[in-house]
Amino acid sequence: MAKKLWQAAAPAGDGALVLKFGEHADPEVNDLVHRVAAAVRAAALPGVWGVVPAYTTLLIEYDPLLSDDQELLSLLGHLPIPAEQRVPRCFVLPVLYGGDAGPDLSSVAAALRLSPDQVISLHTASPYRIYCLGFSPGFPLCGMLPVELRTARRSSPRTAVPAGSVAMAGAQTGVYPLETPGGWHLLGKTPLNLFALGHDPPTFYQPRDSLWFRAIDADQFARLAERARTGSAVIEEVALGSP
């Protein structure tokens, strides 16, 4: 029997099971979440129709006619969980900060008792790990922000956040790939297209990869947006040294 990689398992109703891998969202715990998620998806267990990896937990959704939590746990206990083969990548994401592209930059800077430039330099200081994709299609949930940037989410969410908006809330940061409602603070906007409809996977990044935000000016934004529009944008990558 394979060694159990999760700390705890609990049924979430009669059609879902939650596995918990740790108390805190650290990269090692999150790596385990994605390893088990990949194995469960590949195994096509009876009745299982959905697998949702998050920071520290994995949700497995199934048809209660075809399985139940005990049966599923027993199958999971025997499931081979291959070691991760893929080396994580780090993508540079150009961002036009402030102004119309980032309407919350000045208010959030004021609330944090920082200048807008200080917020930008803190936000671009180092790459952020993508812990999972969620909230909306292709949305990279990244972390963790330096403590100086941590703030509560907006009290009233926007009904439409423009696609490409770079945002933060709490200890998390990320990018809205599509125009959707949203409650995070908008710092800026990337000219790159993040979500390719109908492609699988629809994003060039995956969980465990990193995004490194880089400030650009309005002219650079316009040039990159034009290249993104014609499909000739090149996504810059940097090699990550060993941690």
Add this chain to the structure above:
Amino acid sequence: MARLKVLHPGLQTSVQDAGRLGHEHLGITVGGHLDDYAAAWANRLLDNPPGSAVLEITLLGPELQALDGGWLALAGADLRALIGDRPWPPGSSRNLRAGEQVRFAGVKRGARAYLALSGGIQVAEVFGSRSTDLSAKFGGFKGRCLEAGDVLTYPGLPAHPRLAPVETCLWRETVRILPGVHLDRFPATAWERLLGTDFQVSQHSDRVGIRLEGTPLTDKGLTADTISEALAIGSIEAAPSGELLILLKSRGSIGGYPTVAHVIRADWPVLAQLKPGDTVRFQAVSRQQARAAWQEQQNRLKLTPRELPAAGGAPGHGSPPRRIAVTAPVGGVLHLTAPSAAGQRVQVGHLVALLEVSQQFYDLESPVAGTVVVTYFGEGTSVETGTVLMEVETDAP
């Protein structure tokens, strides 16, 4: 192809199928028809392949006009549908003549009606589904709700007048629940309060979730600064304000607040039929009861629809060709024979398939003389009792 034109779109009318399964790890929501029971009945009444795209009609229905003749079926909420001036009760199929109009006069019972078009609505699949993702604006018909002037196309296959043998709208005030994954984060009194309170469905409910108004479960708000995780569909979560939200199939895949309870699988269709202002109360059940309820609901979907005499008498000479389903009398492994291919002529008693059950072979014969129009499953598929395997169109008299 037959066409159906939208004269007036109604409140929120969208193309939906069973939803985008297997893409949640990419952040793509499941969505699809919120009431899978009613949608399944709408498709069954027309012998549409299971999971065909249908229209989900919310509260105030659309006005539609048949540009060509074609069969439609209605199930779920009673929104007082009319064909011309004739009432059209949910749970039945009708053959529209070119030019005829369907409209909905108001809400009588439930919240969402499902309109199936024979052969299924033809729109492109996006991430394996024809559903409209209204939040991300893709899939379905141009990624949005229907608007006046839109024209839907569907194969317009022959069908016949039928009536569902059971109620297709599962609206009721009582929703059955199991304890939530985060129940231990709530005060000990929260579960009792949840079961003892009559809640009201808020106006701010949508396909993402049902907001409830009523006494909060806790006297002070719960802290929400826990790490985001994926919450199961049907989870009842408590916002920091104490407000409760029941997550439906269009929920974001990750996010959320502490979960006090989960609505059982069999009652997802009940959630879909709740409308703003409705009263909701919760009833605790055991895992065994939850499973039995789901099993019973799935069995009910296998009941045979009642055949009705052709409405208003058959026009002209004789009745139109009819499609007869060949169903599996027992569960087993399907083995096809040469006459099972679409387009093959069969006589009464022709062997069209074999079912392998415990190493025994059970003969399936064609009940009528006619032409095989569709075979739903491939060689070697495991099928359950009552599954429609193929359909044979009888020769026109």
